[in-house]
Amino acid sequence: MTASTSVPAAAQHDNAGFRRVLGLGSLLAVAVGLVVSQGVMVMMLQGVGAAGLGFIVPLALAYLLALSYAFSFSELALLVPRAGSxxxxxxxxLGHFPAILATFSGYVVVAMFALSAELLLLDLIVGxxxxxxxPQYSVAFGVLALFTVLNLMGIDIFAKLQSAMAVxxxxxxLILGLAAISEGHAEGVTTTLLQGDWNPMGAGVLALTAMAVWGFVGAEFVCSLVEETxxxxxxxxxxxxxxxTVIFATIGLYGLGALFLVPREALSSDALPHYLFATTVFGKTGEVFLVIAAVTATCSTLNTSLAAIPRMLYGMACNGQAFPQFKLLSPRARTPWVAVLFVAAITGLPVLLMGQDAAAINLLxxxxxxxxxxxxIIVHLDVIALRRRYPHLPRPFRTPFYPLPQLFGIGGMLYAIWNASPSPEMNLKIFGTAGVVLAVVSLIAVAWIKGVMKKPLFRPEPL
Structure with a gap:
């Protein structure tokens, strides 16, 4: 009886909801395009400037942590294939309170921080x-308006743009990194690098793990597109x-190339080290080269976020965890248009509030x-909880060596949080900013679950 009724329900959902048009290439462009942003370009060079060749240690650790979350998200996305992710x-x-807290603090609020920082960086570079x-902010708001409109027009346009920009x-x-390595090797820099102190920070280099992790966050945005895949x-x-894996190789070559030509002190202290790197390699031509990289990186990140986060809000609205207006789909393009406009609005607001302040960008x-x-951390706990509650349920993807990737991921993420910044002063600001956001989201979540949903905070729904 269950099997006979589930098929027409699924078919009806496909007809009334999203269209399955995304293949492996489009999803790969989402995974790479969201992660490799201007913020990543800046923070990876600052990490290389602080640790030299030793930055490969936290970078490799961050790559393994990223694979652990990829395993957890893959298992969950195929076990619960919904746009809400x-x-x-x-x-x-775990229940509705952790669900709302994780999604809003980890994605919706992050959009306010990270996407705003991306737009500010683009405005700075072009200026x-x-x-x-x-004029000030014209580039930032022009790009935001353009990609908001394009995402309202449908997932097909998004996929074509994303693939091109990611490539x-x-x-x-890669050209920037390889050109710098080639030029530096010709000048005899290779021997100097290999014979020098490859890890000047010693064991302290592990404190840069949080910075390195930023180079790999966001690949899971493909999971919110599962209903269109x-x-x-x-x-x-x-x-x-x-x-x-592509990101790990790209960041590795990019950072290594910077070490060949740019002094470490300059990389760690410059507010726009990717500008310094590009102009050092290609001179005045490097400015045009960097503008291309900056525009494609920011637009790719923005394009992916305006596609994925609204679909998370759509899924939450379907679950009763957000305003029902987020469920509205445009009749022709089948895009959650209210959610797209909402994400665009919260992205643009901090641009006006923060201004073109490099320190503020780093804090964001x-x-x-x-x-x-x-x-x-919550997604790893989800996998553990569902394995215990539904051990015999068929899973299209099962985490290899479960539960080791989940335990490694939880421990590594906690360590990265504790060492969010090498500077104690910056750590205080980071924890303060994130703490205020989490407190506000928690209060809203409690009020919504108790006042609107009329449900317990921590009682899991039946699968």
């Missing part, structure tokens, strides 16, 4: 290369693991990373 998994594993040409961005970063049982896990990025890490 983390909120849908957590409501059946530095073309001074006086564009261009990775190629630009062809063959999700194959394409969801592959897109994340392949994407994270690190605070976003901390909130994101908390969401990853």
């Amino acid at each position: 983390l909120s849908s998994y957590t409501e059946v594993a 530095k290369v073309y001074p006086g040409v564009f 261009v961005m990775v190629i630009v970063l 062809r063959k999700p049982e194959r394409n969801i896990p592959r897109s994340m693991t392949i994407g994270l 990025l690190l605070s976003a990373a901390l909130a994101w890490l908390l969401a990853y």
Whole structure:
């Protein structure tokens, strides 16, 4: 009886909801395009400047932590294949309060931090290369408006744009890194690097793990597109693991190239080290090269976020965890248009409030990373909880060597949170900013669950 009624229900959902049009290539572009942002370009160079070749240690650790969350998200996305992503998994594993807290603090609020920082960085770079040409904030808000409209037009346009931008961005970063390595090797820098102190920070280099993790967060955005994915049982896990590996190789070559030509002290202290790197390698031409990298990186990150986060809100609204207006789909394009406009609005607000302050940008990025890490801890707990509650349930994807990746991921994320910044003063600001956000989200979540949903905070829903 259950099997006979589930098929027409699923068919009806496909007809009334989203369309399955995304393949492996599109998902891979999402995984890579969301992660490799301008913020990543800046923070990875600052990490390389602080630790030299020793930065490979926290970078490799961050890559393994990223694979652990990719395994957990893959298992959950195929067990609970809903657009709500983390909120849908957590409501059946831990209850509604952790579901709302994880999704809003780890994704919706992060959009306010990270996407705003991306737009501010783009405005800074364009203003530095073309001074006086564009009015302040015109580039940031122009890009935000453009991609908001494009995402309202449908997932097909999103997929085509995302694939093109991700390819261009990775190629630009690889060219930059390889050109610097080639030029530095010709000048005899290789011997100097290998014979010098490869890890000046010693064991303290592990404190840069949180910074390195920022280079790998966001690949799981493919999971919120599961209802629009062809063959999700194959394409969801592959897109994340392949994407994270491509990112690891790209960041490694990019950072190594910077060490060949730019002094470490300059990389760690400059507010725009990617500008310094590009102009050192290619001179004045490097400015144009960097503008291409900056535009594609920011637009790719923004494009993915405006596609994925509204679908998380759509899923939450379907579960009763958010305003029902977020469930509204446009008749022709089948996009959650209210949710898209909401994410665009909360992205643009901090741009006006923070201004073009490089220190504020760094604080936004690190605070976003901390909130994101908390969401990853919750997703690992979701896997453990559902394995215990439903041990015999068929799973299209099962985490290899369970529960070791989950335990490693939880421990590593907690360590990264504790060492969010090498500077104690910055740590205080990061914890303060993230703490205020988590407190506000918690109060709203409690009020919504008790006042609107009329449900217990921590009672899991039936799967």
